[in-house]
Amino acid sequence: MVATSEDVARRAGVSRGAVSQILNGRGARFSAGTRERVQLAAAELDYRPSVAGRALARGSSDIVIALIPDTTFGGNLQDLFESMTDEFAGHGLTLLLRLSGTSTTSLDHLLTGIKPRAVLSLTGFSDEERAVLEERGIRGLESPAPTGGSPIHDIAKVQARHLIDRGHRRLAFAHLRDERQEFYGRAREEAFAAVCLAEGLPAPEVLSLDLGLPDAVEALRMLPARGFGVACYNDEVAIALLAAAREIDWAVPDDLAIIGMDHLLLGQLTSPPLTTIEYDQTTVAEGAGRWALAVLEQPSEVSAEAPPLQLRIIQGGTT
Amino acid sequence: MVATSEDVARRAGVSRGAVSQILNGRGARFSAGTRERVQLAAAELDYRPSVAGRALARGSSDIVIALIPDTTFGGNLQDLFESMTDEFAGHGLTLLLRLSGTSTTSLDHLLTGIKPRAVLSLTGFSDEERAVLEERGIRGLESPAPTGGSPIHDIAKVQARHLIDRGHRRLAFAHLRDERQEFYGRAREEAFAAVCLAEGLPAPEVLSLDLGLPDAVEALRMLPARGFGVACYNDEVAIALLAAAREIDWAVPDDLAIIGMDHLLLGQLTSPPLTTIEYDQTTVAEGAGRWALAVLEQPSEVSAEAPPLQLRIIQGGTT
DNA sequence: CGCGTTACGTAACGCGCGTTACCTAGCGCT
DNA sequence: AGCGCTAGGTAACGCGCGTTACGTAACGCG
Known part of the structure; x- marks a missing residue:
């Protein structure tokens, strides 16, 4: 059905071993003519080595599995x-993509079964995941943290700084009440609180809401007073809070200042449009991809350099 | 590093062949004692058959690849x-998930290499994809169309009926101007137009917009008059049009009626909240998943029955 | 001529597994 | 005893490939 290396060998008039060597870069020992004939035959037959066979012989496949975090996927990320x-x-x-919401043992099964060349994560591995990878001897690739801390901390810092620069002294952090965001949300909250502390401000209030109007209103009522500046987990949370403020007739940004995260298109359609943070996901991804490839092909040089995450504030009308 | 079937065999004091047979359901010929010993040994060693080895021996792996269409992913779908x-x-x-935006030849490579047990698509295959699957002899699983037409047609129909029921005689369809939606968008538009025709209404206006305010306003200006009822590709488009209507001071739903699709949480935060269509993606997915499993395990009974897509109109304030 | 090199390939093993043809012991029956 | 049968299990092949030890000429050189 599909051409095997045996077919290629036959067509090129050589042995299977020669084909294997030539097509895998170890062909220096063969004459130019033979190399050419093999290359040609492979091309003509549209030969594509079997992942299974190769994986079996070599111990690992050419598959790279990207773990998709439970954060919102889609849009740019896609x-x-x-x-x-x-x-x-x-x-x-x-x-290939794998939703990582499932259990770690499931990940383990995946690894022992498929023997991927590497596992990739743009958001870093959990300790559990790291342990499993280590145990199975499988390469884990995570976009190295830009100097100066993780992207998560950077985001929290930029949000806090912006609110402070705009004159807010009483700050809050708004979580998305979705257990899947637990991990990142908590990290963001902590980094945010750290900035408040460093600036001599009181600890931030912490809100948590679902993306519904009643819930958002409820969250706002938890604030001790008007005049807070709220850093939101993402633009969706920000939109919800904005709608809630309108619902209870709080003026934005006077009674409530809001800064989101993601620069969602929909966030620019509110009135006023959201102040938010943009980062070029494409750049991040391309960087990560290039980096991953480099690491895989030059296993020695683990150049830990990655372009720093460029965060840009989009000044809207909510701060 | 990882236990092989040989290890299991040794531990259970039997041959490798016995292990293979017993663990693959062909163990009726073995004594109960032997079966038990093998099962136990496998469990103790946490034996997990190598995907590669199995794929090689059997011709296809235990991997199922889901093609993720270029439509918006995330949220419920995730x-x-x-x-x-x-x-x-x-x-x-x-x-495992595979983004299907990439070329068909790329899909071909994937198939010949990995030999997946099946390829799954919730939205149906393109003709190209179907051809490739056929050629490689790989099972393509698509959620069978509920009786009465494809989900796409159902959606268009429900949107049209609702607008007509609410008294609108001049209808429009609003595309998302994103080439990735081309395929589904066109189908929806055609189905929508078909309903108009059947109802004796003039052919619908066709709008196309990006998710930005200027673009949405521009789209609205393309309408010959006020009073149109617009069926939107999805809630995001609907939100954009709603924002545009507010921008140019059109009253909703009098000057412009809008019905979305998806029942996005954010769509309920607008003012007025969106009239939209909800369908239980979880049910759809579970149904599709169950169906896929059934088909895979009972290759003969290709029960083409799937639960019909339940579309429910969420009456908001935009119609 | 005789010997050592090099250039060019090939044969053969093993990766882990599924499968099938085959073997052996035990038992019942004539 | 001889035959047939079944239950219970094993040996061995092949899937497609990467790798390495091993030819076998041709060639250079004294």
């Missing part, structure tokens, strides 16, 4: 993974 | 795939 898929394909690697 | 991942895992299948 574009990003798409371009990464193409980029990897160009290097003979197959990028 | 939950859905997550639960499907778990459900598949329970049946010894590994569900």
Whole structure:
């Protein structure tokens, strides 16, 4: 049905071993003519080595599995993974996605079974995941943290600084009440609180809401007074709070200042449009992809350099 | 590093062949004692058959690849795939995701390499994709169309009927101007137009917009007059049009009626909240997952029955 | 000529598994 | 005893590939 290396060998008039060597870069020992004949035959037959056979012989496949965190996927992120898929394909690697919400043992099964060349995560691994990878001897690739701390901390810092710069002294952090965001949300909250502390401000209030009007209103009522500046987990939370403020007739940004995160298109359609933070996901992804490829092909040089996360404040009308 | 079937065999004091047979349901010929010893040994060693070895021996792996269409992913859909991942895992299948934006030849490479047990698509395959699957002899699973037409047609119909029921005679369809939606968008538009025709109404106006205010306003200006009822590709488009209407001081729903699709949480935060269509993605996914498993395990009974897509109108304030 | 090199390939093993043909012991029956 | 049968299990092949030890010429050189 599909051409095997045996077919290629026959067509090129050589042995299977020769085909294998030539097509895998170890062909220096063969004459130019033979190399050419093999290359040609492979091309003509559209030969594509079997992942299974190769994995069996070599111990690991050419598959790279990207763990998709339980944070909101879609939109830019999707574009990003798409371009990464193409980029990897160009290097003979197959990028597949795995939703990582499932248990760690499930991940373990995946690894022992598929023997991927590497596992990739743009948001870093949990300790559990790291342990499993280590145990199975599988390469874990995570976008190295830009100097100066993780992206998560950077985001929290930028949000806090912006609110403080705009004159707010009483700050709050608004979580998305979704257990899947637990991990990142908590980190963001802590980093945010740290900035408040460093600036000599009182500890921030902490809100938590679902994306519904009643819930958002309820959250606002938890604030001790008007005049707070709220850093939101993302633009969706920000939109919800904005709607809630309108509902209870709080003026934005006077009674409530809001800064989001993500620069969602929908966030610019509110009135006033959201103040938010943009970062170029495409750049991040391309960087991560390129970096991953480099690491995979030059296992020695683990160049831990990655372009720093560029966070840009989009000044809207909510701060 | 990892236990092989040989290890299990040694530990159970039997041959490797016995292990293979017993663990694959062909163990009726073995004594109960032997079966038990093998099962126990496998459990103790946490034996997990190598995907590669199995794929090689059997011709296809236990991997199921889900093609993720270029439509918006995330949110409910993500939950859905997550639960499907778990459900598949329970049946010894590994569900991986593949962004299908990339070329068909890329899909071809994927198939010939990995030899997945099946390829799954919730939205149906393109003709190209179907051809590739056929050629490679790989099972393509698509959620069978509920009786009475595809989900796409159902959506268009429900939107049109609702607008007509609310007294609108001049209808429009609003596309999302994103080439990735091209395929589904066009189908929806055509189905929508068909309903108009059947009802003796003039052909619908066709709008197309990006999710930005200027673009949405521009789209509205393309309408020949006020008083149109617009069926939107999704809630995001609807939100954009709603914002545009407010921008140019059109009253909703009098000057412009809007019905969305998806029942996005954010769509309920607008003022007025969106009239939209909800469908239980979880149910759809679970149904699809169950169906897929059934088909895979009973290759003969291709029960083409799937629960019909339940579309429910969420009456908001925009119609 | 005789010997050592190099250039060019090939044969063969093993990766982990599924499958099938085959073997052996035990038992019942004539 | 001889035959047939079944239950219970094993040996061995092949899936497609990467890798390495091993030819086998041709060639250079004294």
